[in-house]
Amino acid sequence: MSDGTPPVAAVLLAPGETSRLPNLFDHWLAATGLPGRYLPLTVQADDLREVITALPKAGFAGVHISAPYQKMVLDHADIITDRAALMSGANTLIFRRDGKIHADNTDGYGFVENIRQNVPGWNPKAGPVVLFGAGRAARVVLSALIEVGVESIRLTARTRPKAEQLRSEFGRRIEVFDWLKAGNLAEGAAMVVNATPLGSRGYTEFRVPIDGLVSGGVACDLTIDPPATRFLRQAASYGCYTVDGVGMMIYQSAPSFERWFGERPPNDDATRYAAAS
Structure with a gap:
């Protein structure tokens, strides 16, 4: 002072x-x-x-x-x-x-910087990003990904109108998918981001097949309690880079x-x- x-x-x-x-x-x-x-x-x-x-x-x-x-x-x-x-x-x-x-x-900065520091040579243009969620955390992720040049984002949420609203705000790079049909969204993607409470303490686990991620793919979970979620542990077993919410x-x-x-x-x-x- x-x-x-x-x-x-x-x-x-x-x-x-x-x-x-x-x-x-x-x-x-x-x-x-x-x-x-x-x-x-x-x-x-x-x-x-x-x-x-x-x-x-x-x-x-x-x-x-x-x-x-x-x-x-x-x-x-x-x-x-x-x-x-x-x-x-x-x-x-x-x-x-x-x-x-x-x-x-600074949320978007924290999200991107956390990835850059944990994924050597991270290229935002490496392939599509799959984003689960349509709340405030998802808005942060969308804004940050678009700013750094991600070209394709597959968005899904349990409340589809909220996902459609985000698409109307953030534009043509986003494609919305039904939550119940999201099992194969990771196929050919470069990154999967969990921006929902699923996997947090007191919530059901976040379960999504990620074996279709490209080689060197990234799994990101915004949850901080616990830091090492089941989703991230599974991703690590597939050889993915993992990025947690504590780093963000x-x-x-x-x-x-x-x-x-x-x-x-x-x-x-x-x-x-x-x-x-």
């Missing part, structure tokens, strides 16, 4: 929510030796505007926004990045020194840490352990 006070940041959560971000940021602050704090703050939806307005005055450098509030916070921002507008939500608010609130979304969380959080605390954080085994705890 300009007055020498150590910066403070937080994640804003809806009632009943939890987050692993405080563990990750506490680890990074300890690992870098930088001063500062990162807090979990539970906020009622009706109080969101008041809290966001008050936090900069309390010395906060910025906040992360949990999924239920990511669209709402756009109404309280002075500056909205193109990627936050495209994703219809912000996962990060930066409280600028000129008093303006800057809304951004780390890469999407690193730019915020650097912005708020002044140094790029490490990404090592200890970081993964902290993020997954």
